[in-house]
Amino acid sequence: MLRTLKSAGFKAYLVGGLVRDRLRGKPGGDFDVATNARAEQVQKLFRKVIPTGIQHGTVTVLTKNDKVEVTTFRGEGAYADGRRPDSVVFLDDVKEDLARRDFTMNAMAFDPLGQEFVDPFGGARDLEARIIRCVGKARDRFSEDGLRPLRAVRFASILGFDIDPETREAIPATLSTFNKIALERVREELSKMVVGPQPSRGVRLLHETGLLQAILPEAAQGDFERTLARLDACPPRLEVRHAALLFAISPEQAQAAMERLRHPRAVIDRTAALVRFESYALKAYADDAGLRQALSPVGRVFIEDVLALGAAEARASGDASLRATCEETSRRTQAVLDARPALTVGELALNGKAVMAILGGGQGPLVGEALRYLLGEVLRDPAANVPATLENLLQKWRLERGSAAGPVK
Ligand code: ATP
Ligand code: MG
Secondary structure (H helix, E strand, O other): OHHHHHHOOOOEEEEOHHHHHHHOOOOOOOEEEEEOOOHHHHHHHOOOEEEEEHHHOEEEEEOOOOEEEEEEOEEEOOOOOOOOOOOEEEOOOHHHHHHOOOEHHHOOEEEOOOOEEEOOOOHHHHHHHOEEOEOOOHHHHHHHOOOHHHHHHHHHHHHOOEEOHHHHHHHHHOHHHHOOOOHHHHHHHHHHHHOOOOHHHHHHHHHHHOHHHHHOHHHHOOOHHHHHHHHHHOOOOHHHHHHHHOOOOOHHHHHHHHHHOOOOHHHHHHHHHHHHOOOHHHOOOOOHHHHHHHHHHHOHHHHHHHHHHHHHHHHHHOOHHHHHHHHHHHHHHHHHHHOOOOOOHHHOOOOHHHHHHHHOOOOOHHHHHHHHHHHHHHHHOHHHOOHHHHHHHHHHHHHHHHHHHOOOO
16 A cells, blocks of 8 residues: 555655554554645555545545555645635645644654654654643644544543643633534544543543533533543443433433434434433332333333443442442343343233224224233233233223223224
């Protein structure tokens, strides 16, 4: 890949996260290549090329094993809107390309063929010292592109690094630029951060710098320290971690917050459901019947995350008896689920049609009511979930309800 570009007489370097992560001894990550070849010239050199962002000089080259983003060295014109440069200029020197990048650790280039390492801003030194520092003046860089402050916090959180004081002080100073950026871009960075190893680090930074107020003020409601502890105690799954952040508010408010950040529908719904069932695992249940009743609306699909969220809250509370309750409820939930009981109307041994036949009426609200009654009985006693028993129960129910439950003729 690099060889092809170099054989054709161009300069070519690995750049961005890959160089940073290799230097940290963490190989992997996506391949980003910077070159002085123009996008059209790159297209001619390779067989499979996707014109990802040709006007910005970026194409994606598909090789046997990799997808490589190849971008022409470029500089950026003024940023009038705090989001995108007004223009880009293509350049011949990698150093000038590195100057437009966000942080020193992200502004290094490496040419493995020529064994040339280009690090004009001390990225390797900062990486060693575990410091996130803007390339150039932080206030200027954050005023150009409002996403950068959030990226600084994201990297600090994921890597466990500190933000250099000048860079950090520039965050509250440039909040007005931050507020202009598209929430989709915010969501991408926030999501990467939230599933990291110690998200409380980032959320605390967001809080201290004013970013949290701008992104997700809901997360600051309630006991913030407890929210941070709960967050870290959750498994690194997007919805559970978000539910941990939105624990103090109602499911409807959680839903609205997730919608505002333009999460995909499935993520929004799942997070709101987790908030709705957040207390399930924190309660003690007198018997298995009570447990099954509480479990029925939660359902099998959510239960693992519901238990994980409850366990995280129990840990964050520091309350030993709450932890014991939660562990007991989790254990019993597993045992109950292992017996594969019916938890929904759909799992009853009689379906709506059969119920209609027995009641002798047509469709109507009565059928739903009857099915819910039967489910209640089955949740109490799973052994009742056979057609004959349900039919008997249904006949009894009809008699007890009197004429109201009879067929309307
Ligand atoms: P990740 O491991 O999350 O992919 P990354 O550093 O590769 O981290 P990308 O978003 O893939 O992040 O960006 C690739 C490179 O592009 C960065 O390393 C940085 O040099 C540059 N870059 C990305 N976003 C910006 C930005 N908003 N402003 C300036 N430079 C940026
Ligand atoms: Mg990357």
